[in-house]
Amino acid sequence: MSAPVPAGPVAAVPAAGKPSSVPAAAAAGPVAASSVPIDAPASADPGVGEYQFGFSYPDKSVFRTRKGLDEEVVRAISELKEEPDWMLANRLRALAAFGKKPMPAWGADLSDIDFDEIVYYARPQDRPKGSWDELPEEIRETYRRIGVPEAERKFLAGVGAQYDSEIVYHSIRADLEKKGVIFCSPEVAVKEHPDLVRKYFGTVIPHNDNKFAALNTAVWSGGSFVYVPKGVKVDIPLQAYFRINSESFGQFERTLIIADEGSFVHYIEGCTAPVYATDSLHSAVVEIIALPGSRVRYSTIQNWSSDVYNLVTKRAVAYAGATMEWVDGNIGSKRTMKYPAVFLMGEGAHGEVLSIAFAGKGQEQDTGAKIIHAASNTSSTVTSKSISKDGGVASYRGMVKVGEGLRGIRSRVVCDALIVDPRSTSNTWPTMEVLSDDVAMEHEARVSKIGDEQLFYLQSRGLGEAEASAMIVNGFLDPLVKQLPMEYAVELNRLIELEMEGSVG
Amino acid sequence: MDLVIRNLRASVAGKPILRGIDLEIRAGSVAALMGPNGSGKSTLANVLMGHPAYAVESGSATLGGVDVLGLPPHERALLGLFLAFQYPVEIPGVTVAKFLKRAVEAREEASARAAGREYGGMDVSAYLRELRAAMDFMGVDRSFINRALNEGFSGGEKKRMEVLQMLMLKPRLALMDETDSGLDIDALKVVAAGANRLRGPDFGALVITHYNRILEHLKPDVVHVMYKGRIVVSGGPELVERLEGEGYDWVREEAAAAPAEIEALAAEASA
Numbered sequence: 001m002s003a004p005v006p007a008g009p010v011a012a013v014p015a016a017g018k019p020s021s022v023p024a025a026a027a028a029g030p031v032a033a034s035s036v037p038i039d040a041p042a043s044a045d046p047g048v049g050e051y052q053f054g055f056s057y058p059d060k061s062v063f064r065t066r067k068g069l070d071e072e073v074v075r076a077i078s079e080l081k082e083e084p085d086w087m088l089a090n091r092l093r094a095l096a097a098f099g100k101k102p103m104p105a106w107g108a109d110l111s112d113i114d115f116d117e118i119v120y121y122a123r124p125q126d127r128p129k130g131s132w133d134e135l136p137e138e139i140r141e142t143y144r145r146i147g148v149p150e151a152e153r154k155f156l157a158g159v160g161a162q163y164d165s166e167i168v169y170h171s172i173r174a175d176l177e178k179k180g181v182i183f184c185s186p187e188v189a190v191k192e193h194p195d196l197v198r199k200y201f202g203t204v205i206p207h208n209d210n211k212f213a214a215l216n217t218a219v220w221s222g223g224s225f226v227y228v229p230k231g232v233k234v235d236i237p238l239q240a241y242f243r244i245n246s247e248s249f250g251q252f253e254r255t256l257i258i259a260d261e262g263s264f265v266h267y268i269e270g271c272t273a274p275v276y277a278t279d280s281l282h283s284a285v286v287e288i289i290a291l292p293g294s295r296v297r298y299s300t301i302q303n304w305s306s307d308v309y310n311l312v313t314k315r316a317v318a319y320a321g322a323t324m325e326w327v328d329g330n331i332g333s334k335r336t337m338k339y340p341a342v343f344l345m346g347e348g349a350h351g352e353v354l355s356i357a358f359a360g361k362g363q364e365q366d367t368g369a370k371i372i373h374a375a376s377n378t379s380s381t382v383t384s385k386s387i388s389k390d391g392g393v394a395s396y397r398g399m400v401k402v403g404e405g406l407r408g409i410r411s412r413v414v415c416d417a418l419i420v421d422p423r424s425t426s427n428t429w430p431t432m433e434v435l436s437d438d439v440a441m442e443h444e445a446r447v448s449k450i451g452d453e454q455l456f457y458l459q460s461r462g463l464g465e466a467e468a469s470a471m472i473v474n475g476f477l478d479p480l481v482k483q484l485p486m487e488y489a490v491e492l493n494r495l496i497e498l499e500m501e502g503s504v505g
Numbered sequence: 506m507d508l509v510i511r512n513l514r515a516s517v518a519g520k521p522i523l524r525g526i527d528l529e530i531r532a533g534s535v536a537a538l539m540g541p542n543g544s545g546k547s548t549l550a551n552v553l554m555g556h557p558a559y560a561v562e563s564g565s566a567t568l569g570g571v572d573v574l575g576l577p578p579h580e581r582a583l584l585g586l587f588l589a590f591q592y593p594v595e596i597p598g599v600t601v602a603k604f605l606k607r608a609v610e611a612r613e614e615a616s617a618r619a620a621g622r623e624y625g626g627m628d629v630s631a632y633l634r635e636l637r638a639a640m641d642f643m644g645v646d647r648s649f650i651n652r653a654l655n656e657g658f659s660g661g662e663k664k665r666m667e668v669l670q671m672l673m674l675k676p677r678l679a680l681m682d683e684t685d686s687g688l689d690i691d692a693l694k695v696v697a698a699g700a701n702r703l704r705g706p707d708f709g710a711l712v713i714t715h716y717n718r719i720l721e722h723l724k725p726d727v728v729h730v731m732y733k734g735r736i737v738v739s740g741g742p743e744l745v746e747r748l749e750g751e752g753y754d755w756v757r758e759e760a761a762a763a764p765a766e767i768e769a770l771a772a773e774a775s776a
């Protein structure tokens with residue numbers, strides 16, 4: 001597959017980056033592509049000027065679908081990916097469900113999303129590369145500025161980099177590949193490992209689970225596919241990096257991780273986007289299958305720019321003796337709704353969610369966790385820390401459910417919220433549904449304000465107010481940050497400092 | 506640096522607490538401040554450091570000629586003012602090492618700037634050496650380097666930590682608010698030794714206390730007694746002995762014997 005298909009419903013656009021008007025013929029086609037150069041520097045919007053990944057490059061996508069979503073767009077994406085019929089059928093079924101499902105009636109305000117104004121697919125280059133040098137310069141430069149190649153050299157076992165809709169770069173350490181570890185894009189997995197994909201795809205999050213999961217299932221593109229064979233421990237993390245470059249764009253990556261019996265893997269997801277005047281949508285689906293005795297840790301530090309709606313469905317099933325850990329840091333975006341879930345399906349399974357949310361100016365972080373105890377002797381821990389500042393709203397929304405007739409269930413939920421100033425808001429909405437008796441459940445929720453005494457103490461030692469409150473916020477997050485790999489802890493601290501800078505006092 | 510306080514009046518939550526404080530602490534000298542609970546001793550310390558809850562109504566306070574009352578707290582600290590808190594707060598998750606490093610760095614930078622020198626950045630290994638030595642001197646276990654500031658510390662550990670910070674920040678004028686309260690003899694000696702270590706022509710202190718014990722070690726040059734927001738008696742070390750022997754009753758009587766002042770107080774209270 002070397003060139004986009006010029007005929008048919010998808011119109012190709014020259015890859016040239018110079019400002020060009022949309023060819024009339026293409027515009028007239030059912031799926032017209034447009035290539036509007038976008039070069040808004042981060043400083044274009046003073047309100048979000050602190051966002052350091054706000055740069056962008058001219059859109060040079062080799063093609064993209066027209067705005068809006070219908071069957072033709074879905075078929076175009078599937079055709080372009082040369083998918084088997086079963087995947088197309090799955091997409092179309094999900095598209096129908098998307099049309100029928102209502103918007104969530106709770107959570108963050110999503111009324112600004114205009115599904116007709118979004119571009120659902122944009123392909124930045126022809127095929128993924130195995131070396132950074134082969135990438136188009138802008139894309140290579142983007143990842144260099146974000147620091148991905150450097151991180152790869154230093155502490156990663158494999159890297160996938162997605163730019164708009166497609167994975168543009170992929171690598172995995174040779175020794176892991178030899179042991180049978182698979183780390184590739186889901187498109188490659190559909191072609192090369194169809195049995196695994198058919199067995200697990202959509203089994204944890206059904207195509208009609210919720211409106212945004214249905215949308216993702218209809219138009220998914222990119223993401224990761226990970227398979228770790230029995231007993232294999234991947235000692236250092238795999239990482240996927242998601243970058244939105246286009247404006248008014250929807251990114252719908254799809255991730256499927258299968259940890260076979262007794263295996264271990266730590267998968268890290270990072271993301272950024274340029275700052276535009278219009279909103280983009282990021283709506284991912286992540287499904288994880290932790291087979292008996294395995295352990296999976298999935299860490300995210302979401303740092304989307306302040307115009308991205310981040311509406312993500314993440315769910316894992318953990319079988320007997322398996323451990324699933326979500327580490328979920330939400331720093332960026334305009335609105336986030338995300339509640340990583342663990343279904344504890346076998347005895348001895350353990351689920352853990354660590355959630356960190358930072359809601360600054362104009363941001364709403366509606367995050368939390370969902371734990372379903374479906375087997376005896378299972379345990380779960382949810383730790384949520386949120387910070388709200390400059391009018392931001394941080395909400396914890398959690399659910400712990402214990403099925404009928406179970407024994408030896410333990411669950412502990414701790415929510416800590418820190419409110420930095422009186423304009424900001426913190427909410428806690430925990431739900432518990434317990435249908436068994438032999439259950440030990442704890443729930444603690446604390447809301448604190450940055451104390452005047454704490455601020456004054458640090459100020460009296462020579463620290464300015466902004467630095468003093470950043471120090472208190474970092475201290476508040478510290479117990480969670482300690483559980484991140486060092487490099488990410490440093491990154492998170494830095495992000496928090498950026499968020500805190502200059503806006504206090 | 507001289508600390509000069511003139512007719513300082515301050516209130517908290519609309520209630521007048523300091524009712525005209527006049528006090529001078531000459532560079533290199535140590536003054537003790539005593540007085541019954543509720544007199545306003547901590548209020549004075551907080552007002553001088555710039556606590557936002559206290560409102561200065563009138564009067565002035567200068568440190569080395571600089572009016573400190575108009576500065577934000579951190580700038581007062583960078584000038585060389587230090588407050589050892591009566592009740593140090595806990596700061597979860599912020600380690601002693603991290604916090605003190607920033608505080609020392611800020612102070613070094615400000616000193617360099619004040620002296621017209623370029624600040625070349627911190628010598629981190631020298632800082633750590635000094636910190637370890639200061640911890641050893643103060644009898645603070647080195648494991649405290651990585652503990653969260655004051656979190657879960659005992660009362661005595663908190664007080665030692667205050668003096669440890671003072672040693673590291675080398676203030677020119679330290680306000681020590683009941684640093685000796687609740688300490689056993691050994692801790693008391695260590696705390697006093699910490700303050701004495703800084704003594705010299707460039708270090709002055711206002712030591713707020715109820716007890717002679719610490720003053721035996723610190724040997725203040727002058728003793729002031731505060732009552733109802735004013736300095737009512739000042740004198741030499743012999744005052745301390747009298748207070749220990751007789752309590753504060755005679756101070757109250759002495760204050761009451763000044764009818765003009767009582768009237769002024771009454772007028773203020775009803776205002």
Ligand SMILES: Nc1ncnc2c1ncn2[C@@H]1O[C@H](COP(=O)(O)OP(=O)(O)O)[C@@H](O)[C@H]1O
Binds near residue numbers: 518522546548
């Ligand atoms: N933050 C505050 N809020 C309200 N009242 C205060 C506050 N601080 C001090 N006060 C009041 O001011 C008076 C003097 O208190 P303080 O300065 O702590 O006295 P001392 O240190 O001499 O015992 C007391 O009546 C006390 O209740």
Ligand SMILES: [Mg+2]
Binds near residue numbers: 546547548591682683
């Ligand atoms: Mg006091």
